[in-house]
Amino acid sequence: MKIVALVKQTFDSEAKVVLGGGKISRQGISLIMNPYDEYAVEEALKLKEKHGGEVTVVTVGPDEATEAVRQALAMGADQSILVNPGTEDIDEYTTATILAKAVSGLEYDLIIGGFRAIDDGSAQVAGRVAEILNLPVVNMVTKLEVDGGKAVATSDIEGGSAVMEVPLPVVITAQKGLNEPRYPSMKGIMQAKKKPLKKIGLGDLGLDASQVAAKVKVLNYSLPPARAAGKIIPGEPAEAAAALAKALREEAKII
């Protein structure tokens, strides 16, 4: 079984976001593999362990994104491709167009990625890749079984879940709960450096910058207002509860 895992390098979830010069500052920020993509890589590895085959990791990002790719290789993926778009001004259209082009040159039975990235949270890229490649997509999957040319996926939907059956090849997006990603083993870390990591640019895919130019332009970024200090309402329980209810209704206006 040939599986392609789509990963993105993101800011650490504990990173403190700072704005500078109209952009999000990358200074002093530690970078990680998008946690939802970790679920995707783990699921790809589990499928490989069950059915045999190979896992190829594909990412779009700057050269430093090799760290995220190496982590996937250390977890057990077989090979990887990093496409450097040569610019930071990219949107979901750019990323999905590049990914689809890179993936179209590979053999695949299943493509899997996180349902969203924790940085921009747009949840668009995997769906767009499916659209470009004319493949079915099942989003926010919490359980996946693949057998006999089809996949049965349990998908989060509003207020519950749906079990869906789709023919392969298919694009799956991973939701929290799908699995518990493994830690790379020490041997895996040592083997990762011997595994293929192909770094390419747009030209290597037969694309030029105008074909992938972002369609969405960010006008400005702003940080959320600082959270106000909590308020403690003193007094006897009954009086305090009444005062709390009043404050929730009149000040916070949430009841």
Next chain:
Amino acid sequence: MNFKLTEEQELLRKTVRDFAENEIGPKAAEMDEKEDYDWSLWDKMAEMGLTGIVFPEKYGGAEMDYISYALATEELARVDASSSVVIAAHTSLCSWPIYAFGNEEQKQRFLVPLAEGKKLGALGLTEPSAGSDAGAVKLSAVPDGNDYILNGTKAFITNGGKGDIYVIIVSTDKAKKHRGTAAFVVEKDTPGFTFGKKEHKLGIRASYTYELVFENCRVPKENMLGSDGEGFKIAMAILDGGRISIAAQAVGIAQGAYEQALAYSKIREQFGRPISANQGIQWMLADMHTRIEAARLLTLHSAYLRDAGQPHTEESAMAKLYAAECSMWVTVKAVQIFGGYGYSREYPVERMMRDAKITEIYEGTSEVQRIVIANSILR
């Protein structure tokens, strides 16, 4: 000169940090309180290959360098010193001498299961009356046909009780003193080999420390590492490498306490502002950070020398001495910054302060490290 870690070393550090924070961190306080180790953590560390970091793949290891081993030890100790000593004693004190001095058959029999984490290792060197004076071991091994008969006691043995494989330093000829010593591999459940009392300690309370008792314990000659007369030499070689892991452990404990104190100083308010706004606290934090960095560089430098195959007895003694004293100093300051809360078991810094003390004592006290360093510069 290049101070940059390789991509693999960076990934290893991040992996062990995540593992320690997620899997060990939530259990550290309770394990300390109960004076018991959660051995399910051992199984997880074995699965990740933390039980054989520095050994060749053909012996079940990950074939990483000593810098990687030091980084992993530091990251474990940053969260839980007990976990780091379980790994350090297993790796440096038991598996390593079998790797360095064992024959091929001994490596297959003992090193492979140790490196794979299927067996836990320990070293029996210290005795009730022979600690720093390693040549004075009394535990006797008397030849009898193809076997040796062991009699005597070992004290303060890390991983004792739980360990499966023990390297035991013995005396084969008391008249020859340290030249009359040898090293044996003894397996748990060998008749005549039992465990005495469990030590109740100030720190690293989750790690097991036992007395080992040998009463007419028959061990085959084929279990001897190297040859008769080499026990002291093997013990000294073990300590050269062991010091690097204890230095790394000390750095890790200090780093953990420093990070706790730094974070706390920013949220703890007195007189209407965070205590980190006070220069008295700022200077403490600056000194803590600086000393830790110096200790880390000494430690990584001695690991680098070992990886390069260069002599490092002096450097690893300096790293261990400085890192241990740094760790004690930093953890005391961390408790001070936390004030009353630091003295309470509600916060982890008092545990770290108790844990730090042992790094000034085991695998050569700070005084012994100074002797080693002085001998090196005055010879």
